[in-house]
Amino acid sequence: MLDLWYKNAVIYCLDVETFMDSNGDGVGDFQGLTDRLDHIEAMGCTAVWLLPFYPSPNRDNGYDVTDFYGIDPRVGSFGNFVAFTHAARDRGLRVIVDLVANHTSIDHPWFQEARLDEESPYRDWYVWSKEKPENIHEGTVFPGVQDTTWTYDEVAGAWYMHRFYKHQADLNIANPAVKAEIEKVMGFWLQLGVSGFRIDAVPFLIEYRGLPKDRQPKDDPHGYLTELRDFLAWRKAEAVMLAEANILMEQVEEYFGAEGDRMHLIFNFMLNQHLYLALTRGDAEPIRRVMARTPAIPPKSQWASFLRNHDELDLGRLSDEERAECFAAFGPEPHMQAYERGIRRRLAPMLGGNARRLKLAYSLMFALPGTPVFWYGEEIGMGDDLSLPERNSVRTPMQWSDETNGGFSTAPPDTLVRPVVSEGAFGYRRVNVAAQRDLPGSLMEDLQRLVRVRRACPEVGWGTCTVLPSDETSVLALRYDWEGDSLIILHNLSNRETETTLPVDDLHRLRPLFGSREDRDMRDARGPIALDGYGYQWLRARGERR
Numbered sequence: 001m002l003d004l005w006y007k008n009a010v011i012y013c014l015d016v017e018t019f020m021d022s023n024g025d026g027v028g029d030f031q032g033l034t035d036r037l038d039h040i041e042a043m044g045c046t047a048v049w050l051l052p053f054y055p056s057p058n059r060d061n062g063y064d065v066t067d068f069y070g071i072d073p074r075v076g077s078f079g080n081f082v083a084f085t086h087a088a089r090d091r092g093l094r095v096i097v098d099l100v101a102n103h104t105s106i107d108h109p110w111f112q113e114a115r116l117d118e119e120s121p122y123r124d125w126y127v128w129s130k131e132k133p134e135n136i137h138e139g140t141v142f143p144g145v146q147d148t149t150w151t152y153d154e155v156a157g158a159w160y161m162h163r164f165y166k167h168q169a170d171l172n173i174a175n176p177a178v179k180a181e182i183e184k185v186m187g188f189w190l191q192l193g194v195s196g197f198r199i200d201a202v203p204f205l206i207e208y209r210g211l212p213k214d215r216q217p218k219d220d221p222h223g224y225l226t227e228l229r230d231f232l233a234w235r236k237a238e239a240v241m242l243a244e245a246n247i248l249m250e251q252v253e254e255y256f257g258a259e260g261d262r263m264h265l266i267f268n269f270m271l272n273q274h275l276y277l278a279l280t281r282g283d284a285e286p287i288r289r290v291m292a293r294t295p296a297i298p299p300k301s302q303w304a305s306f307l308r309n310h311d312e313l314d315l316g317r318l319s320d321e322e323r324a325e326c327f328a329a330f331g332p333e334p335h336m337q338a339y340e341r342g343i344r345r346r347l348a349p350m351l352g353g354n355a356r357r358l359k360l361a362y363s364l365m366f367a368l369p370g371t372p373v374f375w376y377g378e379e380i381g382m383g384d385d386l387s388l389p390e391r392n393s394v395r396t397p398m399q400w401s402d403e404t405n406g407g408f409s410t411a412p413p414d415t416l417v418r419p420v421v422s423e424g425a426f427g428y429r430r431v432n433v434a435a436q437r438d439l440p441g442s443l444m445e446d447l448q449r450l451v452r453v454r455r456a457c458p459e460v461g462w463g464t465c466t467v468l469p470s471d472e473t474s475v476l477a478l479r480y481d482w483e484g485d486s487l488i489i490l491h492n493l494s495n496r497e498t499e500t501t502l503p504v505d506d507l508h509r510l511r512p513l514f515g516s517r518e519d520r521d522m523r524d525a526r527g528p529i530a531l532d533g534y535g536y537q538w539l540r541a542r543g544e545r546r
Contacts, residue, residue, distance in 0.1 A: 003238040005046075006196075006265060006371055007302055008461035010451050011096065011242075012045040013309065014376040015061070016053045016075045017417050018397045021409035026416040028397070028408070030076035034084045036400075037091055039433065043379055043444075044451035047094040049198050049242070051310060053081075054100075057107050059167050061310070061395065063098075063200065064105035068185045078192075085193035094195035096242060101182045102205040103168040111169050115156040127161040127172050127210040139163070139209070143340045145390065150210075161210040163201070173224065174208055174217050183231045190232075196240035199228075202255065202263070203245055222254045225262035240264040242304060246314060249293050260298025265371060268303040270294075273317050275307075275364060279357075280329040282494040284476035286322075291369075291467050302461070303370030307361055308378060311391050312342030313350075335386055344393045348381035353425055355381075356534040359446050360491060363536040366454040367478060367489040369465045379447045380436050383426020385419060396421050399428040406432060453513050453538055459487045468502060475500045475531065486541040492531035499528040510539040 020032030030053075040048060052062035055070045062072070071081055088095050104111055114122040129150065136150040141164050150159045151166040161170045171178050186197060199205065206221040225241075232239050245255050246269040255263050271294070274286040297303070313330075315323045323341070330336075330350040331343035338344040351357045358381060366372050377398055384393045397420045400407030406420040406428030413419065420428050436442035454460065463482030470477045474494035480487040486507060492498055507525040514537070523529070529537060 002300065004300060005094070005238065006240050008455065008458045009046045009094075009371050010044060010455060011047045011049050011304070011371060011373040012040050012043065012376065013049040013051070013373060014398075015051040015310065015395060017062075017072075018395055018408075019376060020398065020400070021411065024410040025074075026409050026411035027074045028417065029074070030071075030080035030084045034080075034087045037084075037087055037093065040093065041091040043448055044455060046092065046455070047096055047195070048088060049096040049373070050098065052098045052100060057105055057167070059105075060165060061392070063100050064103075064107075064165070064168050065100050066105045066108045068100075069188055082192060089193070095193065096196045096198055096240070097189055097194050098200060099182075099186065099197035100200045101171065101185075102201045103162065103164060103170045106167050106169050108169075115153050115160075118156070121177070124175050125172055125178050126169050128156065129159045129161075129210065130157075131159075133159060133161075133210070141204075141339075142390075145339070163204045163209075170204075170210070172211070173205060173221070174211055174215065179224065179227070183228075186228075186231065187235050190236045190239060195236075195238060196232075196242065196264070198242040198244065199263075200244055202243045203247065222262070225255065226257060229257075229262055229264075243267065245269075246317070248317075249290075249295060252295050252297065256297050256301040258298070260300035264300070265302045265304045267373070268294075268305055268368075268370060269314065270317055271303075271368060272306060273315050275368075276313065276315065276326050276330065277318060277322050278476075278493055279351075279361065280325050283473050284470075284491070284493050285473055287368075287476055288467055291465075303368075304373050305365050305368045305370040306373045306375075307365050308347045308375050308394065309373075310375065310395060312338040312344045314342045316341035338390060344384070344386070344391055346375075346382055346384045346394050347378060348431075349383050349426060353381065354534075355443060356532075357495075358443060359450075360493070360534040360536055362447055362450055363489075363538075364476070364491055366450050367460065367491065367536075367538070369460065371461060372454065379444050380431055380433055381426070381443045382431060383421045383424065385421055388418065392418060399432040401432050401434040402429045407434070449514070457487055457513075457538070457540075458482065459485055460489075463487070468504070470500045472498045472500050474498060477502060479504070488525075488537075488539040488541070490529065490531060490537045490539070492533065492535045495533040497530065497532055497535075499530040501528050502526070507541045510541055513538040513540060 017028045019028045020036045021028050022032035053075050054065045055067040055072050056062045056064050085095050110122045113120050114126050133150050136148045139149050140146045152159050162168050206224050208216040241263050242265040243263040245266050271290050274290040277286040315326050385396050386393050396418050397408035436444035459480035459482040463480040466479045468477035468479050476491045478489045504525050509522045510525045511522050
């Protein structure tokens with residue numbers, strides 16, 4: 001029997017180096033993370049996703065890897081890693097690690113050998129051109145920061161391709177030896193106890209861009225995703241692949257597979273971007289529009305829903321006018337924006353610290369079809385540091401208490417891996433875990449409750465979702481049906497009170513899953529349901545699940 005644990009999971013994403021420092025050197029580490037697993041468990045999460053922790057020059061937050069089989073000594077040893085995975089398993093937490101298979105650092109031994117010797121077997125592990133390629137300025141991922149996708153290497157006497165920064169050379173996925181090595185990397189970490197991989201930049205991983213036409217394989221490059229899935233299934237049947245793939249709805253089948261035999265989960269970037277447009281307008285129409293266009297996916301497949309992550313908020317799939325609306329609402333100053341398409345702020349500052357609106361946004365994330373994923377610090381409404389370059393603004397140390405450095409480290413503040421947010425409304429003296437723990441009405445307490453309710457509602461992960469028509473355009477009304485149970489979830493995206501009537505003739509009584517004991521009395525499903533400004537309701541037909 002298949003273990004589809006990810007269908008009803010809640011995933012917590014963190015960067016080891018900014019989570020908790022156990023030895024006072026200013027850098028978070030695996031021992032510190034292990035010591036704080038109780039917090040993640042208390043949040044009700046079921047899996048932890050770790051950003052890269054491999055040896056790296058750290059020019060790109062660890063995504064420029066120099067050893068896929070190692071651990072950055074700043075964050076610990078293999079002993080520390082295994083102790084962490086053991087402690088996570090004891091708490092019922094699965095571990096997902098980042099797999100950066102599209103590129104390596106130019107400092108990686110593979111690239112260094114490739115550039116030194118044209119006859120080296122590693123030469124063909126990368127994509128080279130003796131002549132200067134045409135249109136080297138097209139296809140940059142980081143406009144305004146990255147100028148080209150090809151760089152000339154004096155030692156190699158050739159140009160190498162890099163979809164990302166020039167210090168990250170693209171691997172040649174058309175080379176069978178590269179594919180075999182990626183499988184070895186996956187097998188290595190599976191053997192150490194991980195339950196899956198968040199695969200970085202999947203659309204770029206599977207492209208043959210830069211290779212001469214006579215060297216490009218004739219098969220569909222998406223077929224490689226099936227190969228990865230098959231390997232994973234043989235090595236560890238329960239393991240999953242979570243894809244970073246900002247794809248169009250027309251491409252969904254290519255990445256999930258017609259039979260659900262490719263990616264297990266895919267981040268729903270399209271829905272995420274339209275969710276922000278809906279929040280901007282106080283109107284649920286953009287969400288309804290995207291959900292109407294979203295194709296059905298195979299039963300074994302799953303979307304991953306999210307609000308913010310470690311990158312910029314990418315709004316590139318919106319029209320120019322829609323993106324301008326979101327910029328005006330959430331990132332009006334040029335220094336708040338990135339790469340001509342995104343916003344480099346955390347959610348709480350974007351929403352002006354409005355607690356009701358924050359809780360609405362998180363309820364939306366948990367209510368949308370798929371598996372919710374949230375970024376460390378979001379549970380307490382952490383802020384950002386826009387003085388840091390590019391995406392580092394949202395990668396500041398976790399704020400645990402009002403002690404020095406937010407309780408993250410005992411090191412001198414000027415030696416920290418990054419500064420802790422210390423000033424303003426989101427400084428660590430005001431916003432921290434200790435201040436919100438067991439505090440009625442705090443964001444953290446409400447998120448804990450949301451996680452509990454979401455995990456008690458497997459209809460969202462397993463069931464069929466229907467967008468119900470509403471007589472109020474600000475209201476998003478979702479219905480889930482699974483194994484004879486039904487769930488109704490309502491969100492009012494506007495700041496004014498409203499009410500809506502549901503077209504649910506087959507349902508008669510609904511019980512709210514939030515609120516006081518009196519608020520949870522059964523109510524008539526056919527009567528109007530009132531919603532406060534930025535209010536939400538989770539309602540179960542016939543009360544508790546049978």
